[in-house]
Amino acid sequence: MSDFLVPDQTDRTWLVTGANSGLGLETSRMLAAAGAHVVMTARDAAKGRAAAEEVRVGLGGRGSVEVAALDLADLASVRALAEGWERPLHGVVANAGIMMVPQGRTVDGFELQLGTNHLGHFALVNLLLPHVADRVVSVSSALHKGPPLDFDDLFLERSYSPGRAYQQSKLATLLFTAELQRRLGASGAAVRATAAHPGYAATNLQSHHAVPLMNTLMAVGNRVVATSAEEGARPSVMAATYDLVGGTYVGPSRLGGLRGAPAPASRSLEAADDGAARRLWDVSEELTGVGWAL
Template sequence: MSVRPWTAVPDQRGRRFVVTGATSGIGLMTARVLVHRGAEVVLGVRNVEKGAAAADRMTGPGRAVVERLDVSDLASVEAFAERVGDVDVLVNNAGILGVAQGTSVDGVELHLATNHLGHHALALRMLPRIGDRVVVVSSNSHRHGELDVSDLGWQRRPYKPYAAYAASKLANMLFLLELQRRLTQDGSTLRVTGAHPGSTATAITASSGHGFFSWLGSWGHQLVGMPAWRGALPTLYAATMDVPGNSYIGPHGPGEFLGWPTMVGRSAAAADPALARACWDASVELSGVGLSLR
């Protein structure tokens, strides 16, 4: 497939974004480009000092605002959603990969809590104040994901870090599918779009605490993958271009590892409406947050 290079992010003056996990990697580059194109960008970050340092390096007609947000902590998510105000676009980007087995402050397995559940709660709490769309940053690893909604905490199964990550990325895709279905059913014009960065050199794997993933993050993606600015392009495309709800954007090349943004496919599990509803119900039960447009 031949796809023309795309770096032409439209002018974003007058628009307001939230980007989670905006101090490094895809989130940092997404926020930096949006500020450069004139947007006001709220950086939702765990470390506000690191966030302030990142914001200071963002230049352009827009501006960056730093707010504390730990997406693995549902109380932090609620507090952030209450104070952030109206936005045009929420970019659910923050994530972890390959960490040792553990639970969040809410007792939820860490990959699920950080990559999916906190973003589920954040999007639904903010939804009445979102004007345009929610962007879900997933991963091609969702294709390897197996989501057991009866054992989301890996209590019955042997814990495997990459399998837990892949399952959380599948949960991202199911959230994309089900939230768009519910919005459309309710007559809402809000859109939910998704993106994945392909093979991109970022810090997500380098700090996993797992030898192989740390090596991969430090060297593997740098040797064969794309720089962070290229990996951020699918997210920027999903956040700023006129694409329909439930669109999924990734690199155009073989295996979706490298390339320029284009519409890409997803696994059969990620398109399963019954599994999407089951994941939604389990997420509402765990987070205590359901859908309300009022």
């Protein structure tokens, strides 16, 4: 994997969500090392500052980083960041996420995984879009494959399953990318929407499962099967910096998408459903109060 090269990012500003650990930290590190200025967002300010300092130490004079507070489970926090943004922005990497956590609600009353992984990013991207010059990258998962969205029970109030909640939140991420790209293309904007998934990368994402036994099993998997967070971030960085057609989905190219060099990846038929993508967009606008910005 040493042959993975990041195109020069000098004079470009990127915003990366969930940047204090795991994939977000490594994505920030790679972009900054290529010369970018990276705004590393974190819900916990102290963890964000520690992560930013870790990145700075290894830059060797190239690139720069700063920290911004952002809680995607709170639309007030999303609006505060976006409304205070007054600079050009090359792109956004919508990376932050939670995985298979116990049933819960965001500050605004949304199911926690859909609210954090999709709705928070939906609002953030649309609010920042007038500043974005080139790219919006949304991080999904190979685990998006499964049943279609249940628009009659998006918050899974009838029967909550941590795995189903995660699957539909990552399916929503790909449907959002598809509809965002359609709208960008129709408006004539130069911005492109792409998506990525990390394969099986060892991060702290796997340590908060609603079933304690699964945390133990995932810890074993992280040691035996998973790649590093750095390798898992490469699809996101490719989706952000390579000259790709809008709508491209990038993931590891070996072992069924679990690991290997990043390359265009396949998505499920449910993730390619244009009707579902448009319907989800309308529902997301209604839920968040944030509409199309261009």
